[in-house]
Amino acid sequence: MGMTLEELEAFVKKAFDGLTQLPGLAKTHHPHASTSFGAVGGSIDIGDSAANGAATTASRSDHGHAFTAPATGYPVDVTFAVEADGTATTPARSDHKHTLGGIKVVLKTSNETRNNTSVYANDATLKLPLLANEIWRFNCWIKFDSPTTAPGIKFQFTVPAGGAVFWNIDPVDASVTLTEALVAATVTARAVELKGVVTNGANAGDLQLQWAQQVDTVEDTRVFADSHILAFKLN
Numbered sequence: 104m105g106m107t108l109e110e111l112e113a114f115v116k117k118a119f120d121g122l123t124q125l126p127g128l129a130k131t132h133h134p135h136a137s138t139s140f141g142a143v144g145g146s147i148d149i150g151d152s153a154a155n156g157a158a159t160t161a162s163r164s165d166h167g168h169a170f171t172a173p174a175t176g177y178p179v180d181v182t183f184a185v186e187a188d189g190t191a192t193t194p195a196r197s198d199h200k201h202t203l204g205g206i207k208v209v210l211k212t213s214n215e216t217r218n219n220t221s222v223y224a225n226d227a228t229l230k231l232p233l234l235a236n237e238i239w240r241f242n243c244w245i246k247f248d249s250p251t252t253a254p255g256i257k258f259q260f261t262v263p264a265g266g267a268v269f270w271n272i273d274p275v276d277a278s279v280t281l282t283e284a285l286v287a288a289t290v291t292a293r294a295v296e297l298k299g300v301v302t303n304g305a306n307a308g309d310l311q312l313q314w315a316q317q318v319d320t321v322e323d324t325r326v327f328a329d330s331h332i333l334a335f336k337l338n
Contacts, residue, residue, distance in 0.1 A: 265304025
């Protein structure tokens with residue numbers, strides 16, 4: 104039997120009204136309480152000490168990345184090894200220094216002349232500052248000349264009171280004639296090397312190079328720029 108459109112609409116409406124009265128089915132006014140989906144049970148960060156489920160946020164609000172010095176301490180500097188293991192509070196020593204304090208170079212920057220004098224006098228540049236009780240090994244390279252071989256040249260070192268210096272002289276080329284600290288000067292510029300160890304006492308001061316002509320001669324005997332002292336601290 105056929106139904107008109109009006110009859111079909113009435114049938115559907117009546118069937119729907121009947122369903123809403125059945126027990127156990129959701130009604131059109133049924134609310135969805137927030138408790139239907141409870142709070143997340145909690146999750147903890149790796150390494151967190153909180154118990155599982157104790158956190159109230161998916162990521163701990165008080166989470167921090169702390170840094171604690173290892174029990175054995177940070178490595179100390181090779182030279183400045185005075186900090187005990189475990190006492191460092193920074194990854195790098197706060198007093199860390201890079202130093203070349205164990206090496207000194209003294210460079211002569213201008214020529215210097217002696218004329219008609221065999222009396223020792225300080226070289227204007229070539230000296231090595233010493234603190235009390237220091238020990239240094241040194242090489243003093245000297246380039247020199249004279250117009251003739253007559254005056255020659257001689258060297259010596261002075262040290263602070265209580266200090267001592269032990270040294271010898273070597274020719275840099277075979278044409279230089281040596282007799283202890285005495286060197287025969289030549290018309291052509293020559294070079295010698297003075298090598299030794301200075302042990303200082305309780306007084307600070309200088310290892311001072313002195314030089315003069317061997318024989319008083321009225322002509323210029325010169326020590327050249329680029330002559331230098333290279334020293335290494337032993338203590």
